[in-house]
Amino acid sequence: MNLENIEAFVYINHYGSFNKAAEVLYLSQPSVTARIQSLERELNCKLFDRLGKGIQITEEGKRFLPYAQQILMTYQKGKLHITQNKSLPEELRIGCTASVSNYTIPELIPRLKQKFPNIHYKLLTGTTDDIIGKVVNKEVDIGFVRNVNHPNLQSIKFYEDPICLYVYEGHPFLTEDNLSIEDIAAQPLVFFECGALDWLRVHRIFGSLDRPPNIQFLTDNSETAKKLVLQKAGISFLPSLSVKEETRDGRLVPIRLPETDGISLQTNIVSCHGKHHSFIEAIIDLGKILHAH
Template identity: 25%
Template sequence: MRQAKLETIVWLNRLGSFRAVAEKLNTSQAVISQRVASLELELGVKLFERNTRGLKLTPKGAALLPYAERIVDISAEMLMQVTDPSAYAGVIRIGAVETLVHVWLHRLLERIYETYSGVAVELTVDTSGVLRDAVLKGKLDIAMLLAPEREPDLTKKAICTYKLAWTASPALGLGTKTLSIDELARLPIITFARHSVPYNRHQSRQHTEIDVNSRRPYRDPIDREENYGNFHKDYL
């Protein structure tokens, strides 16, 4: 029994004419008539009878009507829940590396709250390795991180790229001088956290380093002391 047939019965009872129902459901009177005839044949009963005032439900039609209305209403409610973003509710656990927190994550959270008012976000900020493990263990639903090149157990999608920039303390007096890799290696370098993806990709060079887990203290030690740092350009 198709829902379209039941919907036709509901609207015929409300509007009282084949023409009005055809206009309401954006179809032809012939289709409406065929739906009624098909449902009557399927059930083996007559659902409507004509009188001087138009269409009237038979006793069997009147018995069917409340069930048809419930099915149509439940179907409409189901579609609203599925297609209306404001109908979503629950908690989503999101992880993000700190760079994104300082650059654009706040705008993403604003969009989520505006579009899905019933959704609460639990945010975890940590290094890529920690976030990756949390996703694999089911502790996070989604994570925005620096993904390793090979990770068969995760579904990955690239969402943004950032260029890295070197920033030096004025106390070094470098000016516009271009440094070689060996010269860089002799400087104390503030960089990404140990075992992070960027750190591991560049750890082949030996250098004196200050290893920190947060980007927040980067600027001050570079400005105050003779240090050199490697950061995302958008954070500087």
């Protein structure tokens, strides 16, 4: 069985298109079609049905898919194991958003250095769009960005950071039960505009009120928002990682609200397809340890 035929099958299923798979594999569309036809002859079954301009994997294809993925993964791991020392760069260039730079990188990089002691690390901070562009243009090797997908990059979920309402030490809410959204809306609010969708989800909590929430400060920087709350300028909805130390010290206190359950910031790791697999695998494993609590 030809490994390239299996690779074509897995890529077509992932991208939902013969043309897109051909583009990613740097092949012509007829070459990809020929590989699938060859694999279908070997398996004696049809793997895809054509539906107008689209395609759909068959039941036989669905049954074969996990085995095909496993074959490719096993091959790639074996190849990496043999060539790892030759293929590792001397410098790993990492791009990340400000929140990742502030709250994750300082804990992550020393652990990564232990796993890859001979690697030097170059860190750049920017917006999600900036980092995506730098990865595409090969100015950085790995990017930590908001939950986005790009056709030329692989994007893997790294962690989710729950958003919660935080108040300062001694705030009147700490002695009250059954807080209403009206109560919260009347307080001076510091709004951290963490991203269009996330900000809208938080803002929608106040959508049913007659009066708009009392937003006194609006910032795109979580450190600024946090420090304003610490100065008792207001209360704020913030990602939990940004206030980890202050919560542990009791200077900031989370207020649990059913309305904010499920609202979180997702961070993904992006890279060019097939690149830096050993680093990404190590980062994901370390992330499970760092975000276990």
